Amino acid sequence: MTRNKLRLAIVGAGPAGIYAADILLKAERNFDVSIDLFDHLPAPYGLVRYGVAPDHPRIKGIITALREVLDRGDIRIFGNVRFGEDITLEDLKKHYNAVIFATGAVxxxxxxxxxxxxxxxxxxxxxxxxxxxxxxxxxxxxxxxxxxxxxxxxxxxxxxxxxxxxxxxxxxxxxxxxxxxxxxxxxxxxxxxxxxxxxxxxxxxxxxxxxxxxxxxxxxxxxxxxxxxxxxxxxxxxxxxxxxxxxxxxxxxxxxxxxxxxxxxxxxxxxxxxxxxxxxxxxxxxxxxxxxxxxxxxxxxxxxxxxxxxxxxxxxxxxxxHGSPLKGIPFDKKFGVIPNHEGQVLMRDKETGQSRQMYGVYATGWIKRGPVGLIGHTKSDAMETIKHLINDLGNWWRPESPSEESVIEMLEGRGIRWTDLDGWHRLDEHEQALGAAEERKRIKVVPRDEMVAISRGEV
Incomplete structure (x- = not known):
């Protein structure tokens, strides 16, 4: 693989992760970009879907803007995939040039x-x-x-x-x-x-x-x-x-x-x-x-x-x-964040005891800066991280299997029932239909297995 294309993984499909993907795709750069979003939930949008009270339609309107980004079709989504269980840091190094963690604080x-x-x-x-x-x-x-x-x-x-x-x-x-x-x-x-x-x-x-x-x-x-x-x-x-x-x-x-x-x-x-x-x-x-x-x-x-x-x-x-630790990634227990400098993840050098950059690994959103600020603040946060990602081109990982198909083969080979953007559209339409039957905008499907089955067209 040549250095004129960036294969990027983003772990976390909430506002922080989606904003980071959108900002990178629109940024001035001299290389192509291919982005895969991973999330442990079958549906995207993170805390906008699962952390905002249901009687806050104005705030939930942010989903409309996020959906427009995803519906362009230039970002792939792999839902129902758990980092640290279904995929590891070593897996990401095998298939991508870099990863941004946008896992929030829940x-x-x-x-x-x-x-x-x-x-x-x-x-x-x-x-x-x-x-x-x-x-x-x-x-x-x-x-x-x-x-x-x-x-x-x-x-x-x-x-x-x-x-x-x-x-x-x-x-x-x-x-x-x-x-x-x-x-x-x-x-x-x-x-x-x-x-x-x-x-x-x-x-x-x-x-x-x-x-x-x-x-x-x-x-x-x-x-x-x-x-x-x-x-x-x-x-x-x-x-x-x-x-x-x-x-x-x-x-x-x-x-x-x-x-x-x-x-x-x-x-x-x-x-x-x-x-x-x-x-x-x-x-x-x-x-x-x-x-x-x-x-x-x-x-x-x-x-x-x-x-x-x-x-x-x-x-x-x-x-x-408070943020949660991620397997293989440095973590500050006191503040609940990934140690970083403007989004560049920092690790402790075992020999010197000093902090140094963990090349290829970045953070954005609450897992980067702590749970402060409103949802919109994650945009400026992501811009800072993306700036360093672009400038760090010389330190990107060099994956052995960078093709987009290889990621699907890996997930299928492990029997992971992942969901994609088409699957979210199916689930979204299903929830709206449930709501329409009771003259409501939507009724959420709650059980994970049911969400996955609907998303994958199995019911």
Whole structure:
């Protein structure tokens, strides 16, 4: 094989991987490109399909743009293929010149407080995967609590709180799976409490997410006047940041609302630092104990020593996501990312102990920089990685079997039931047909085997 063609593998068919492929294909370069996308799921789009609440059609509209990229036909997809199990790094070296890992971050970050592992304590990412119909998660979820806590002040925390507090029938226009709707409809929840250790001007969620909370039918928004005694730093944030200004405006409007008529309540607790998940004595969640904090005058908070406790029977931690290690690839356990310099993966030299570039291996998206930023931020992230990939031409791998057919032969030889772009179109049409029968846009197929069988035209 000559160096005037790049055979590239991208592991991860979510926004990060698809953006990277699109940017490379459109980049100025002096070589041809052939790209294969691999994903462990039978369907593409990653967290847009399995990490965004079903009542977020505007965000899910990103799928339209991603689909346009894939439907051009210049990128192959191999779904239902697990890196580290079905294919390895050595396999990729045999068939490609380089690989970009775009595997994201899907595990819950830990929260080190006593009682966090009690029965009834959950990670938000697991709950999101359940209500989004992720094929690798159980189909049942214990929704038995009347009072529920959500720890975190980011968009995921608000998604979880909204899904718990929202009446199930109001989710029917979305693509919510049937089992999820049934479980939410039977939920006895009356109160959802959201806790953040900082004040209202230091939250991490966006105005859009906040506004959507206030639009919930038959749900009172409960906020507390004591949280709005702003210091100079908070007032400066409101005056100097448009997003903070809008968030403050929404919250101030909610302070004027009358409450007491709704059947459910969503409580926002600011200046609340979680200390302990309290047990009922039988190993189950009974309450959240927290310390009241106060502004420190510089935009942060300090503890006041005032301890409070709110009874609840379930609690969700939504304090961030964490990446997962990949077989044969360096991994930073503390930050949950692949060590890299602007997308060039770094490895530890066994002789010198120094970091050096792992040639042919790149990263983009959350597995590159951590789970921060919105989906659109992955575009600029991918541009940085692709720039180095192009400039590293002299250090690409030299595969022994670079033909496109050889990859299919490898997968078929191992009996891997992979799915392709035509298969996704079949699954997509099938899900839309299921939805149309109930006057809905889509009903997701959840079981992995069923997704694969539909995609492969076996049913």
């Amino acid at each position: 595990r819950d970050a830990s929260l080190n407080i006593p009682g966090i592992d009690l029965e009834g304590s959950y990670g938000a990412a697991d709950f999101v995967s359940w209500y989004d119909g992720h094929p690798d998660y159980p189909r049942e979820w214990p929704l038995e609590a009347q009072s529920v806590g959500v720890i975190g002040n980011g968009n995921v925390a608000l998604d979880v709180a909204r899904m718990l507090a929202k009446h199930a029938e109001d989710l029917l226009p979305t693509e919510i799976p049937a089992n999820v709707h049934a479980a939410l409809a039977a939920s006895p929840v009356t109160d959802v409490h959201v806790f953040g250790r900082r004040g209202p001007t230091s939250v991490k969620f966006t105005p859009l997410e906040l506004r959507e909370l206030g639009e919930l039918r038959d749900v009172d928004m409960i906020i507390h006047d004591e949280d709005f005694d702003y210091d100079d730093a908070a007032r400066a944030a409101v005056a100097g940041n448009k997003q903070v200004f809008v968030i403050d405006k929404v919250l101030q409007q909610w302070r004027q609302r009358e409450t007491g008529q709704a059947s459910r309540r969503l409580h926002l607790h600011f200046f609340a630092k979680p200390l302990e998940v309290v047990s009922d004595g039988d190993g189950r969640v009974a309450a959240l104990r927290y310390e009241r904090t106060a502004p420190d005058g510089e935009g942060g908070v300090v503890g006041t020593g005032e301890i409070r406790e709110i009874p609840m029977q379930a609690i969700y931690r939504a304090v961030g996501y």
